[in-house]
Amino acid sequence: MIGYIALGSNVGDRSRHLMLAVAAIAREGVAVTRRSGLYETAPVGGPQGQGAYLNAVVEVETDLTPEELFAVLCRIENELGRERLVYHGPRTIDLDLLMMGNETRTTPTLHLPHPRMHERLFVLEPMAEMAPGVVHPVLGKTVAQLRADLTGVTALGMSPGRELAGLRVLVTGSTGGIGRAIALELASAGAWIVVHGRRDGDEVAEAIHRRGGRAEMLRADLREQEGCQRLAATAWEAFGALDAVINNAGADTLTGEAAHWSFERKLEELLRVDVLATLMLSRDLGQRMKARGRGVVVNMGWDQAETGMEGDSGELFATTKGAVMCFSRSLALSLSPEVRVHCLAPGWIRTAWGETASAVWQERVQRETPQQRWGTPEDVAVATRWLLSPRAGYFHGQTVKINGGAIR
Numbered sequence: 001m002i003g004y005i006a007l008g009s010n011v012g013d014r015s016r017h018l019m020l021a022v023a024a025i026a027r028e029g030v031a032v033t034r035r036s037g038l039y040e041t042a043p044v045g046g047p048q049g050q051g052a053y054l055n056a057v058v059e060v061e062t063d064l065t066p067e068e069l070f071a072v073l074c075r076i077e078n079e080l081g082r083e084r085l086v087y088h089g090p091r092t093i094d095l096d097l098l099m100m101g102n103e104t105r106t107t108p109t110l111h112l113p114h115p116r117m118h119e120r121l122f123v124l125e126p127m128a129e130m131a132p133g134v135v136h137p138v139l140g141k142t143v144a145q146l147r148a149d150l151t152g153v154t155a156l157g158m159s160p161g162r163e164l165a166g167l168r169v170l171v172t173g174s175t176g177g178i179g180r181a182i183a184l185e186l187a188s189a190g191a192w193i194v195v196h197g198r199r200d201g202d203e204v205a206e207a208i209h210r211r212g213g214r215a216e217m218l219r220a221d222l223r224e225q226e227g228c229q230r231l232a233a234t235a236w237e238a239f240g241a242l243d244a245v246i247n248n249a250g251a252d253t254l255t256g257e258a259a260h261w262s263f264e265r266k267l268e269e270l271l272r273v274d275v276l277a278t279l280m281l282s283r284d285l286g287q288r289m290k291a292r293g294r295g296v297v298v299n300m301g302w303d304q305a306e307t308g309m310e311g312d313s314g315e316l317f318a319t320t321k322g323a324v325m326c327f328s329r330s331l332a333l334s335l336s337p338e339v340r341v342h343c344l345a346p347g348w349i350r351t352a353w354g355e356t357a358s359a360v361w362q363e364r365v366q367r368e369t370p371q372q373r374w375g376t377p378e379d380v381a382v383a384t385r386w387l388l389s390p391r392a393g394y395f396h397g398q399t400v401k402i403n404g405g406a407i408r
Helices: 014-027 066-079 121-130 143-151 177-188 202-210 225-238 256-260 263-292 311-335 352-356 359-368 377-388
Strands: 002-009 031-035 039-041 053-061 094-100 168-171 192-197 214-219 244-247 295-300 339-346 398-402
Touching: 002 014, 002 066, 002 121, 014 031, 014 053, 014 066, 031 177, 039 121, 053 121, 066 094, 094 121, 121 143, 168 177, 168 225, 177 192, 177 202, 177 214, 177 244, 177 377, 192 202, 192 225, 202 214, 214 225, 225 263, 244 263, 263 295, 263 311, 263 339, 295 311, 295 377, 311 339, 311 398, 339 377, 377 398
Parallel strands: 168 192, 168 244, 192 214, 244 295, 295 339, 339 398
Antiparallel strands: 002 053, 002 094, 031 053, 039 053
């Protein structure tokens, strides 16, 4: 179930308290899928002389019931030093369960949706940044509309945060990792998603449906030419046509049994999936979109393909992802001006391999990344969303590095 939690602090190191709260939520087996920026606001109610609050909202995905998640939040508040001595008094941390899907509750301890969320700009502002299209299950209005009701400012034209409304997008390899994050991010902006995987992928389509989105699940083995051709045809037919294709699918040669394959076998797998499948789908669907007069292609490269990295993996990925990056620049010329073509080049992104990487690799990521952290699949997803948006209309034929500023 998808839920939204408001966080606030006006005592001590406020940003640290929010960071610790998010980390504590994640340790409870609750996936923090998106988070807003930080907003500073004056206190509402309570004693005079309080400090300003830092506020944020996070989106979570969990199998917990609303009652169970509420209990977790109360316990985290206590662990982080929350004291309830004065009504609406200062606090190290405040965690409010705003919504959980379309669930409603009215009990002495839990009200869902939060009974005052639609009256609080310090809740609606960060939530509108992150999830403007989410609909209040009782009031029947989107978060963006509730914010407009409070501010008296209504956007004309496209609904804020729904800039991809009705855009039909195929995201290959979208059953997990970066692809899953991209599919969910684009769906939150209103896009209709064709989810693709070699095997299971119903969970992602169901997650999109729970967010009020539209999705179809297709299975295809991109190691085979026939699988690529079949996926292109069936994805095009799923929604009557496509407006964009995100060629995210890639062979995993870093984890599981594949990590022990020979160099030659890894190269063959990467050439089939990362290179040939990307070329075939880009050319097939790119030409279809060009004939319709519009479209976007986004391919996946690697930030160190042009600078190099030692070892087998560096040689393998530089060869294959470098090929995709060069191909994308030529494809951009072939499909112009009707179809825009981009290539994203992620750096150190915490996917399955990053989760279990050794201390040596963890230290290397910190050392080589100016932002001193791993990137997340969500970091790649928000960049993809922008590239598909009308605001990127003059952006074409470029390779965009998503790597926290690393220059090596």
